[in-house]
Amino acid sequence: MSKATFAVSMIALGLGCSSAVMANTKVPVVTSFSVLGDLVQQVGGDHVAITNLVKANGDAHVYNPAPMDAKAIASAQLVVMNGLEFEGWMPRLLESSNFKGNKVLAADGIEVIKGHSCSCGGHGHHDDHDHDHDHDHDHDHDHDHDHDHDHDHDHDHDHDHDHDHDHDHKHDHGHAHGEFDPHSWHSIKNVKVYVKNIEQGLTKVDPNNAEDYQRNAANYIQQLDKLDIELHKKVALIPEDKRSVITPHAAFAYMARDYNIDFHAPQGTSTESEASAGDVANIIKQIRSEGIKAVFVENISDNRLIEQISRETDAKIGGQLYSDALSEPTGPAPTYLKMMEYNIDTIVNALK
Structure with missing residues (x-):
């Protein structure tokens, strides 16, 4: 073999290796908390390398980012977060x-529920949702989406400023979310929107694998639909007047809306909010008056x-x-699928 032929062969071999390496490179994605980490994995499959910031059993309300988080974000091609001011940091x-x-x-385009700092004694899922606000919110975020969300930091700032007065009279002494309840993943209907947003985000940064992302998203949405039917059947076993649930903080308004379950919480939508003595007394009074069996x-x-609360009542x-x-x-x-099934099973079994 001549030197020229050898050189050409080595160049071709080198190009082949480079192509193979490039083909096997995974898209670096950062997700803000574990639910999104799972959803991105379901859509991205083998094409993504996910760094999830708030780990399993972690509380995103009070999370303090570490230097390694900043490093992961700096090298990511895509960052996926919930929105609705859930990740204040x-x-x-x-x-x-x-x-x-x-x-x-991820929550862009969902049907949002207005946030409540304290849901004591309330029937959050029976509230009329402000669809004008839903429309405006969706429109604003569609605009953000078209511009790669580049100004979402400014939007958050404006959002906080506009609605500071909403919380002046609340029992919220810690971090407060904005006007809308951010815990929107407790609705399978909403998570189908999450999945489509994630699919679009991955397709934008990695168009070569767009068909895989589309197929994975479609398959996962089928699983979501199947689970939703099963969960409705399970909840239907409990009479509507027996579906009262007490939880520590108001995180389940979307599940309440979708499955007609009455959730109450002494704390507001953030785990940093503090329940007053009056809030706790109201919850105890409600448990006794309604005969609520489980907290x-x-x-x-x-x-x-x-x-x-459990000690002071029969719940x-x-x-x-x-x-x-x-x-x-x-x-x-x-x-996510197992979390939704486990939560509904736990509620239904306790209320039977």
């Missing part, structure tokens, strides 16, 4: 990381208040619900 983290990649606000603890909350602790985080892989709720 994320705008600063993105700014400090000098992130220039693409962002997905529930959460995987991310300080459950001492619920334990106190038993009906189990642990997974609210703002999945369980560890060996736990009962390591994926």
